[in-house]
Amino acid sequence: MERILTPRRIGANAMSLGTLAISDLRCIEQAEVELTPGLTLLWGENGSGKTSVLEAIFLLGRGRSFRTRNNERLIRRGTDRLRIVGQVSAAGDAMQAVGFEASRTGTTARIGGRPAQSLAELSQAFPVQAIEPGVHRLVEEGGYRRRRWMDWAVFHVEPQFMDTWVRYQRALRQRNAALKTDPAQAPAWDPELARLGEVIAESRRIFLDRMQPYWATAVADLSGLPVTLHYLRGWNLEHSLTEALTGSRARDELRQLTHAGPHRADVAVRLHGRPAREVLSRGQQKLVAVAMTLAQLRLLQDQTQTTPTLLLDDPAAELDVERLQRFIAEVAKLRCQLVVTSLQAESRLFGTPERTFQVRQGRVQPV
Numbered sequence: 001m002e003r004i005l006t007p008r009r010i011g012a013n014a015m016s017l018g019t020l021a022i023s024d025l026r027c028i029e030q031a032e033v034e035l036t037p038g039l040t041l042l043w044g045e046n047g048s049g050k051t052s053v054l055e056a057i058f059l060l061g062r063g064r065s066f067r068t069r070n071n072e073r074l075i076r077r078g079t080d081r082l083r084i085v086g087q088v089s090a091a092g093d094a095m096q097a098v099g100f101e102a103s104r105t106g107t108t109a110r111i112g113g114r115p116a117q118s119l120a121e122l123s124q125a126f127p128v129q130a131i132e133p134g135v136h137r138l139v140e141e142g143g144y145r146r147r148r149w150m151d152w153a154v155f156h157v158e159p160q161f162m163d164t165w166v167r168y169q170r171a172l173r174q175r176n177a178a179l180k181t182d183p184a185q186a187p188a189w190d191p192e193l194a195r196l197g198e199v200i201a202e203s204r205r206i207f208l209d210r211m212q213p214y215w216a217t218a219v220a221d222l223s224g225l226p227v228t229l230h231y232l233r234g235w236n237l238e239h240s241l242t243e244a245l246t247g248s249r250a251r252d253e254l255r256q257l258t259h260a261g262p263h264r265a266d267v268a269v270r271l272h273g274r275p276a277r278e279v280l281s282r283g284q285q286k287l288v289a290v291a292m293t294l295a296q297l298r299l300l301q302d303q304t305q306t307t308p309t310l311l312l313d314d315p316a317a318e319l320d321v322e323r324l325q326r327f328i329a330e331v332a333k334l335r336c337q338l339v340v341t342s343l344q345a346e347s348r349l350f351g352t353p354e355r356t357f358q359v360r361q362g363r364v365q366p367v
């Protein structure tokens with residue numbers, strides 16, 4: 001009897017982006033793409049626009065790109081506004097339209113036909129994560145990326161976290177402004193800053209504690225290296241944030257900057273006690289960053305009953321055959337919506353795609 005190959009199974013809680021319409025993003029003037037809830041492959045030559053399509057999807061869920069902090073660079077040359085609209089559905093829910101627009105003066109988002117209050121609402125409407133050739137920077141670069149990595153997950157586990165975080169940022173800006181113009185007023189912000197800051201630090205700590213078992217499995221399976229993650233909350237462990245703010249007041253006034261607080265938090269990535277960025281090769285850094293990403297997705301899957309969509313840009317880059325096989329096996333366990341780019345039309349790394357598009361000079365054509 002002929003063996004029937006069952007298609008790659010998608011989890012019941014997986015997020016799914018259906019129709020995606022892009023206009024004036026990088027080299028893409030207009031594109032309409034119908035993604036499948038399973039595996040979509042985008043293939044094309046260098047510079048054809050594959051990563052730009054993934055950027056469009058990422059923008060819908062994050063309000064920013066994984067390639068640049070400057071949304072203006074994404075707007076197609078010679079035009080003044082980019083637009084992306086997608087139909088998103090979560091586990092058994094009805095479809096909802098999510099839209100994102102960026103012009104030279106700012107960005108706006110719409111969810112379910114209504115303007116979003118903040119871009120942060122996008123991450124709730126459409127959880128999406130990307131693994132792209134720059135992913136190793138999560139290990140290599142400063143704390144900014146690791147804080148963002150942590151906060152995106154904490155926000156999904158604890159929806160009120162974003163509000164606390166926004167209020168903390170506001171208080172911090174006010175305190176820093178006071179340090180520049182009227183230092184005697186700066187301590188007036190300390191009670192608010194300390195209260196919100198402690199809440200943020202505690203939420204992040206809980207998240208990282210819960211992450212540890214997922215992390216241990218993911219990093220061992222992927223890299224085989226005993227790499228550890230240590231949460232550093234942004235001020236001395238022996239003091240409360242109030243004490244730390246008081247203690248660093250002289251330095252704060254001198255440098256006109258607030259030194260203690262969760263805005264200085266980090267996740268130290270270490271191998272045998274040494275910073276991973278100093279001892280790991282680039283390929284190993286990529287594996288560690290991939291492990292951080294996948295561990296986080298597994299945790300969210302268990303805690304929130306939703307599996308984010310995963311974008312894989314040129315996933316084979318920098319990985320040897322064996323590491324790539326392990327990566328593929330880990331991704332398969334997620335059973336999430338996958339959108340993968342490749343230079344090869346026949347790429348079958350993640351199984352047989354249910355839908356394939358060829359990208360050519362900014363045009364996206366179904367194959």
Ligand SMILES: Nc1ncnc2c1ncn2[C@@H]1O[C@H](COP(=O)(O)OP(=O)(O)OP(=O)(O)O)[C@@H](O)[C@H]1O
Binds near residue numbers: 026027053
């Ligand atoms: N703001 C912009 N306006 C117009 N074109 C742009 C803009 N920004 C980038 N481009 C062009 O868009 C093209 C698409 O690049 P993209 O990175 O999406 O290609 P790619 O298919 O992922 O290539 P590779 O295989 O090399 O990764 C490039 O040729 C780039 O020069």
Ligand SMILES: [Mg+2]
Binds near residue numbers: 050051052313314
């Ligand atoms: Mg690319």
